[in-house]
Each structure stands twice: as structure tokens, then as C-alpha cells.
Amino acid sequence: MTGRGRRVLVTGASSGIGRATAHRLATEGARLVLVSRSEGVLDEVARECTARGASETLVLPTDVGDHEAVExxxxxxxxxxxxxxxxxxxxxxxxxGRFHDVPPEVFEGVLRTNLVGTANVARAAVRLFExxxxxxxxxLGSVLGKMSTPWMSPYxxxxxxxxGLARALQIEARSLPGVEVSLVSPGGVDTPIYDLAATWVGHHGNPPPPVTTPEKVAQACVAALDRARRDKDVGFGNPVMVAGFRLLPGVFxxxxxxxxxxxxLDGRDTPPTAGNVLEPVPEGEAVRGRWPHVWGQVR
Known part of the structure; x- marks a missing residue:
């Protein structure tokens, strides 16, 4: 189903790519389920989506790392x-942070949200769709799902x-009539995730150039709802970085x-912080971050 009245659940809807995706779906008249840990911000997003034309909005504060809460x-x-x-x-x-400097609870917290959270949401979605x-x-994957850098081992x-999970689901979905699974892999995106991140390296992060907008990634996500994609890269620098990682590992x-x-890294001295890994930081959530040097503007 496409267009007006489509029922779509969006996680991470209080900030960055998730919020931009909710906005884009709202302009199509979708009926939205808005999910994140930040209830107050979700209420604000619901108002934004209604103003943009959403047929209906439902706010459901949820920690995706909790499988019972997701169900x-x-x-x-x-x-x-x-x-x-x-x-x-x-x-x-x-x-x-260097792998051995990042506290175990923070490392595990990133995996709990990003990987276990993906499994929890995918499990509930595929069961329902079946x-x-x-x-x-x-x-949402990442260029860092295809390569690695120092100081970002948890991510x-x-x-x-x-x-890996997305590819397994795509293969299994071949035997599930009407069920489609897509992976969207952005590179650097101008969102608040870098300032909200935990850090034990003395600085906050910067999105790697070339930097694109969350609206551009949201466009790819909505397009994938309409037409499944095995792996949609967003960021023209992604193939270059991944090729260097795979083909010239010594040079890389x-x-x-x-x-x-x-x-x-942004160069500003920052004391160690768990950021929003263990608890949400609602005051830092927004569609965009503070990086205006972007490519492929889509609003």
C-alpha cells in the first residue's frame, strides 16, 4: 500500500532520520505510529506530522532493546x-572510544539498541506481515556495516x-508472500547522533564527509517502502570508502x-559521557545536527 492512509510505524521518530522519515510520510497522509524513548519529544513530532498532513498519529514511547515492550x-x-x-x-x-576504554555497559548498550533492537522490531514486524x-x-544500516574505523567499535x-540480519531476513522473506525487507545504508548524515553519542576519546564525533541530510535518507527509506531494495547506499562517498577497506586494506x-x-572528531575537549546510550537525552533531539556542509539537499 502506498500514499494516503498507509499505516507505518517509525522507530527513532524523535530525532534525525526517524523524525525526517515521519515528516515525509506525513506529507503523503500516512497514519503514523511514532516510537522512541522520548515521550515528550514524540508528542512534538506528532504535532509536526499532523501539521504536515498525517491522517492520524499514535505516540508509543518504547525502548526497542526491550523485546516485551516492542511486542x-x-x-x-x-x-x-x-x-x-x-x-x-x-x-x-x-x-x-578505543575498544578497551569504552565501559562494558556502554558497549553492550549500543548493541542492545542497534542490533538487539533491530532484531526485536524485525521479529514483531515479520510475524505481523506474515x-x-x-x-x-x-x-537502517550504515556504511560502518561494511567497513570499520578506529574509535567506533560498538557502532x-x-x-x-x-x-547480516537484514540479508538473512531478505532470503527468508522470499518464502513469505507479500513480505519485503530492505536495508538502507547511509554514510555521514547531519543529525544529532554525534553530539548525543557516548564518548571516551576526549571529543565528540563528526559525520564523515561527504555529509548528506536526514531528509535525503528519509527519501530513500520511503522509496524502499514502495519498492524493496537489498541495500540502498545513501552517500556517494560510501562505495569509495568500502572499496578502499576491502581492496586496499593495507593502505586503508x-x-x-x-x-x-x-x-x-570535532576537536572540542569533552569529558567521558555515556551520552544517550543508556538513557535518552530529549533536549538534544532534532531533525538535523550542526553540520551545514552537506551534499544532496532534500527538504
Whole structure:
């Protein structure tokens, strides 16, 4: 189902790509289920979506890392709308630091949201779609699900796992009539995730250039709801970085640390912080971050 009245659940809807995706779906007149840990911000997003033309909005505060909470959220969405036509899973957190410096609870917290959360949402979505004999699931991966950098081991580990899970689901979905699974893999995106991230490296992160907009990624997510994609890259630098990682590993390994130090960290001294990994930070949530040097503007 496309267009007006489509029932879509969006996770991570209070910030960044998830919020931009909710906005884009609202302009089509969708009936939206807005999910994140930040209830107050979700209420604000619901008002934004209504103003943009959403047919209906339902706010369901949920920690996607809690499988029982996810199951309850899908049950509430089903009760309200009689089913779902699509799910866009955009919830995600990040942490910076050398692997052995990042506290275990923070490392595990990133995996809990990004990887276990993806599994929880995918499980509930695929079960529902199988029962209803149709539906489209869009998962947010990352260029860091195809390569690695220093100081981002929790995030890279989680996104490599998401990529593997997405491919397994795509293969299994071939035997599920009407069920589609897509992976969207952005590179650097101008969202607040970098300032909200945990850090034990003395600085906050920067999105790696070339930086695109959350609206551009949202466009890809909505397009994948309409037409499934095995893996849609967003960011024209992604293929170059991944090719270097895979084809010239020695050169890549020699260059990536100084490049990361120069362009991947913001240079401002920052004390160790768990950021929003263990608890939400609503005051930092927005569609965009503070990086105006973007390519491929889509609003």
C-alpha cells in the first residue's frame, strides 16, 4: 500500500532520520505510529506530522532493546489501526572510544539498541506481515556495516550485525508472500547522533564527509517502502570508502586513523559521557545536527 492512509510505524521518530522519515510520510497522509524513548519529544513530532498532513498519529514511547515492550507496541499499533503496512526502523545510538576504554555497559548498550533492537522490531514486524500476508520492513544500516574505523567499535559491530540480519531476513522473506525487507545504508548524515553519542576519546564525533541530510535518507527509506531494495547506499562517498577497506586494506589501515582524527572528531575537549546510550537525552533531539556542509539537499 502506498500514499494516503498507509499505516507505518517509525522507530527513532524523535530525532534525525526517524523524525525526517515521519515528516515525509506525513506529507503523503500516512497514519503514523511514532516510537522512541522520548515521550515528550514524540508528542512534538506528532504535532509536526499532523501539521504536515498525517491522517492520524499514535505516540508509543518504547525502548526497542526491550523485546516485551516492542511486542506491546506492535499490539497497540494493531489495536489502533487494524494492522501495519510498513515499518521503518531508524532507532540508533553511538559510542566513541578505543575498544578497551569504552565501559562494558556502554558497549553492550549500543548493541542492545542497534542490533538487539533491530532484531526485536524485525521479529514483531515479520510475524505481523506474515499473518497479514503483506508488509514492508525497512532497516537502517550504515556504511560502518561494511567497513570499520578506529574509535567506533560498538557502532561498527552493531551495524555489521544489522547488515547480516537484514540479508538473512531478505532470503527468508522470499518464502513469505507479500513480505519485503530492505536495508538502507547511509554514510555521514547531519543529525544529532554525534553530539548525543557516548564518548571516551576526549571529543565528540563528526559525520564523515561527504555529509548528506536526514531528509535525503528519509527519501530513500520511503522509496524502499514502495519498492524493496537489498541495500540502498545513501552517500556517494560510501562505495569509495568500502572499496578502499576491502581492496586496499593495507593502505586503508594506514590512512584511516589520521583521517578519522582530522575529520571524524570535532576537536572540542569533552569529558567521558555515556551520552544517550543508556538513557535518552530529549533536549538534544532534532531533525538535523550542526553540520551545514552537506551534499544532496532534500527538504
Amino acid at each position: 506491546a507496541t506492535f499490539a497497540a499499533a494493531f489495536a489502533a489501526y487494524g494492522g501495519l503496512d510498513g515499518v521503518v526502523h531508524a532507532a540508533g545510538v553511538a559510542a566513541y 499473518e497479514r500476508r503483506g508488509g514492508s520492513l525497512v532497516l 561498527a559491530t552493531s551495524k555489521w550485525g544489522v547488515a 589501515d594506514a590512512l584511516v586513523t589520521p583521517l578519522m582524527a582530522r575529520m571524524g
